[in-house]
Amino acid sequence: MELLSGGDIVIRALKDAGVKNVWGYPGGAALHIYDALYRQDDVYHLLVRHEQAAVHAADGFSRATGEVGTALVTSGPGATNAITGIATAYMDSIPLVVISGQVPLTKIGQDAFQETDMVGVSRPIVKHSFLVTRAEDIAETIAKAYYIASTGRPGPVVVDIPKDVTDPSHKVPYIYPREVKMRSYQPTDKGHRGQIKRAVKILIGAKRPIIYAGGGVVIDNASEQLIALAKALNYPVTNTLMGLGCYPGTDPQYLGMLGMHGTFEANSAMHHADVIFAIGARFDDRVTNDLDKFCPHATIIHVDVDPTSVSKNIEAHIPIVGTCTSVLEEMLAINKDLDIKPDTDAIAEWWTQLDQWRADKGIYTASRYEESSGSCIKPQDVIKMLYKVTNGEAIVTSDVGQHQMFAAQYYLFDKPRTWINSGGLGTMGFGLPAAMGCQLAFPDKDVACVTGEGSIQMNIQELSTCSQHKLPVKIINLNNAALGMVRQWQDMNYSSRYSESVYEDSLPDFVKLAEAYGHVGMKITHIDELETKMRECFAMKDRVVFMDIDIDRSEHVYPMQRPGGSMNDLWLNKTEST
Amino acid sequence: MKRIISILLENESGALSRVVGLFAQRGYNIDTLTVAPTDDDTLSRLTLTTQGDDHMAEQIVKQLHKLIDTIKVVDLTVGPHIERELMLVKIKATDNGVRTELKSCVEIFRGHIIDVTPATYTVQLAGDSDKLDAFIEAVREMGIMEVVRSGVSGISRGDKFLRV
Ligand SMILES: Cc1ncc(C[n+]2csc(CCOP(=O)(O)OP(=O)(O)O)c2C)c(N)n1
Ligand SMILES: [Mg+2]
Numbered sequence: 001m002e003l004l005s006g007g008d009i010v011i012r013a014l015k016d017a018g019v020k021n022v023w024g025y026p027g028g029a030a031l032h033i034y035d036a037l038y039r040q041d042d043v044y045h046l047l048v049r050h051e052q053a054a055v056h057a058a059d060g061f062s063r064a065t066g067e068v069g070t071a072l073v074t075s076g077p078g079a080t081n082a083i084t085g086i087a088t089a090y091m092d093s094i095p096l097v098v099i100s101g102q103v104p105l106t107k108i109g110q111d112a113f114q115e116t117d118m119v120g121v122s123r124p125i126v127k128h129s130f131l132v133t134r135a136e137d138i139a140e141t142i143a144k145a146y147y148i149a150s151t152g153r154p155g156p157v158v159v160d161i162p163k164d165v166t167d168p169s170h171k172v173p174y175i176y177p178r179e180v181k182m183r184s185y186q187p188t189d190k191g192h193r194g195q196i197k198r199a200v201k202i203l204i205g206a207k208r209p210i211i212y213a214g215g216g217v218v219i220d221n222a223s224e225q226l227i228a229l230a231k232a233l234n235y236p237v238t239n240t241l242m243g244l245g246c247y248p249g250t251d252p253q254y255l256g257m258l259g260m261h262g263t264f265e266a267n268s269a270m271h272h273a274d275v276i277f278a279i280g281a282r283f284d285d286r287v288t289n290d291l292d293k294f295c296p297h298a299t300i301i302h303v304d305v306d307p308t309s310v311s312k313n314i315e316a317h318i319p320i321v322g323t324c325t326s327v328l329e330e331m332l333a334i335n336k337d338l339d340i341k342p343d344t345d346a347i348a349e350w351w352t353q354l355d356q357w358r359a360d361k362g363i364y365t366a367s368r369y370e371e372s373s374g375s376c377i378k379p380q381d382v383i384k385m386l387y388k389v390t391n392g393e394a395i396v397t398s399d400v401g402q403h404q405m406f407a408a409q410y411y412l413f414d415k416p417r418t419w420i421n422s423g424g425l426g427t428m429g430f431g432l433p434a435a436m437g438c439q440l441a442f443p444d445k446d447v448a449c450v451t452g453e454g455s456i457q458m459n460i461q462e463l464s465t466c467s468q469h470k471l472p473v474k475i476i477n478l479n480n481a482a483l484g485m486v487r488q489w490q491d492m493n494y495s496s497r498y499s500e501s502v503y504e505d506s507l508p509d510f511v512k513l514a515e516a517y518g519h520v521g522m523k524i525t526h527i528d529e530l531e532t533k534m535r536e537c538f539a540m541k542d543r544v545v546f547m548d549i550d551i552d553r554s555e556h557v558y559p560m561q562r563p564g565g566s567m568n569d570l571w572l573n574k575t576e577s578t
Numbered sequence: 579m580k581r582i583i584s585i586l587l588e589n590e591s592g593a594l595s596r597v598v599g600l601f602a603q604r605g606y607n608i609d610t611l612t613v614a615p616t617d618d619d620t621l622s623r624l625t626l627t628t629q630g631d632d633h634m635a636e637q638i639v640k641q642l643h644k645l646i647d648t649i650k651v652v653d654l655t656v657g658p659h660i661e662r663e664l665m666l667v668k669i670k671a672t673d674n675g676v677r678t679e680l681k682s683c684v685e686i687f688r689g690h691i692i693d694v695t696p697a698t699y700t701v702q703l704a705g706d707s708d709k710l711d712a713f714i715e716a717v718r719e720m721g722i723m724e725v726v727r728s729g730v731s732g733i734s735r736g737d738k739f740l741r742v
Contacts, residue, residue, distance in 0.1 A: 120595070123596060128646040307643070
């Protein structure tokens with residue numbers, strides 16, 4: 001039997017878990033592991049500039065590929081820097097394994113140098129965590145970590161490894177378990193057949209149905225089945241912010257995103273629906289608006305792999321716990337066998353209504369904002385241009401703020417795993433490192449990070465990582481010289497008192513900044529140069545390009561749900577509401 | 579309404595803190611909590627009591643079940659069950675009249691006097707929480723010095739059992 005040190009076992013077990021890339025940052029407690037990394041070629045390590053970015057990059061990689069992302073950090077500050085990244089992944093159910101060094105077992109509890117109780121600090125934001133106390137347990141723990149992270153409702157798993165457990169002089173037999181079995185963890189797979197059959201019957205009997213699909217469909221790779229069901233029934237579909245791309249954005253049956261900044265037609269369809277088929281979505285407060293006024297006429301079918309999501313915010317009439325793929329496949333099969341068919345007259349009438357809503361107030365049937373002219377560049381037009389220049393085929397990551405909502409509304413994602421954003425936690429600083437993860441996964445694809453001058457500065461140091469690891473991401477900075485989303489709320493709720501949402505001429509020259517990192521910087525101040533410059537930007541396949549675009553500073557994101565209202569109580573622009 | 583929730587948990591480091599943390603994180607209160615290994619020492623049996631309506635109890639049970647270390651969870655309150663709590667009470671007993679009265683009170687409640695000093699009696703009492711509360715009310719006037727309660731342990735009646 002092969003004898004290896006704990007440090008070597010960590011890396012070997014990663015390899016055996018199928019890991020090819022690790023994002024990380026070294027430090028004292030992780031140095032044995034880093035030495036093991038140096039002495040092999042199977043696992044590629046990417047050095048970031050901040051541990052938060054390591055976790056976001058691993059997360060972006062995971063979102064783009066469906067594989068588990070991996071990050072490696074040291075104890076204390078390395079571990080705490082990783083926390084925001086872990087919380088981000090947790091809120092969006094992204095499978096990650098984060099390995100953290102820890103002070104030696106003999107020092108734990110003594111307030112040793114760089115000691116933080118990582119298992120304790122991360123406890124509320126992980127799917128699970130382990131503190132490894134023997135070198136003999138490392139391989140099995142890592143195998144369990146990948147298994148737990150990737151099955152059921154996925155999520156981040158922390159493996160905290162004290163330095164003495166990775167001691168190079170202490171060698172133990174290496175065995176990587178062929179299979180992981182845990183008596184206390186058996187994730188659900190298939191939903192209850194009887195319930196699924198009831199669900200299909202209710203769905204087919206609907207007169208004003210809507211399919212409400214969320215991030216669970218993306219995570220479970222269930223798009224194909226979702227499309228098949230929607231097509232078989234000719235029903236309208238809306239996606240959540242996390243679900244964008246799981247149903248094609250350009251398909252005529254697609255109503256756009258729902259929720260706080262969702263379209264009029266999607267929110268209206270939800271409000272008036274008689275049957276809502278929710279799949280891989282969780283009735284988040286950014287979707288439902290006031291729960292008491294939520295969709296008064298609807299029978300709710302709710303499919304989710306996580307039983308705690310079902311009937312948490314909204315009581316489901318037909319709860320189904322199972323993976324999106326398995327439940328949809330079963331529904332498709334049942335639908336084929338049943339001799340009842342949707343009421344085509346009712347559905348046709350429903351479509352007439354939906355089309356009317358689209359024509360009246362939809363954001364895709366007409367421009368609902370004043371279009372750009374001269375040096376007044378509208379953010380919506382920048383996103384539309386991005387869509388045009390990249391043929392709608394880019395992977396788009398985003399940060400958090402108005403720019404995120406404009407990207408979500410105006411880039412019509414046709415494929416899952418091409419829209420990468422922090423929906424649940426809303427983490428500014430996510431976009432650039434996530435884009436690095438996507439670019440690593442797809443070196444030949446256009447990867448655009450849509451960001452704001454506020455968000456980009458939260459992880460701007462990663463421009464250096466992009467150089468070191470040749471990750472030619474494109475940064476589309478919608479520069480409104482303000483924390484725009486904050487300012488929008490201040491406009492709407494605080495009589496435009498801009499408390500700490502502007503920078504008073506302290507913004508850096510982003511062009512020079514990009515150049516300082518060895519990248520290409522571009523400044524866009526006029527709508528007429530936008531297309532040419534953007535085409536130039538994306539033609540530079542092997543360069544990082546930072547497009548700093550001065551946009552209209554006063555623009556708001558609309559539609560926007562009115563607080564305390566029903567789903568379709570919306571502001572449509574600064575002066576009109578429903 | 580009072581809920582008695584029983585959990586079978588892997589007896590691993592950190593498992594208990596996950597259960598307790600879950601309650602804090604989700605805004606549920608823990609009224610009592612007892613935990614100890616079972617006859618199989620790889621497993622811990624945990625009983626906790628909390629207050630909540632059906633919706634909340636369902637969420638708590640589901641959330642607890644979602645913890646990776648949790649093997650089984652039941653809300654004992656939904657079926658026939660037995661609850662027991664142990665209490666130790668130290669009472670000031672210098673006066674002969676109080677001593678006599680206390681002894682008869684202990685007898686009525688089927689408790690035991692387990693320690694005696696010239697100045698104190700220590701009483702041990704087991705039963706459901708209401709009985710323990712009633713005893714405290716009965717002896718309060720005599721001068722309670724200290725009360726130690728174990729928290730509720732619960733088990734379902736009849737053929738049902740919680741085991742791997
Ligand atoms: C780490 C973090 N801090 C604070 C916030 C609150 N917040 C949400 S949007 C926003 C403004 C973002 O500004 P910018 O990146 O310039 O985007 P814009 O809204 O202007 O497009 C802020 C501060 C957040 N989401 N994340
Ligand atoms: Mg801004």
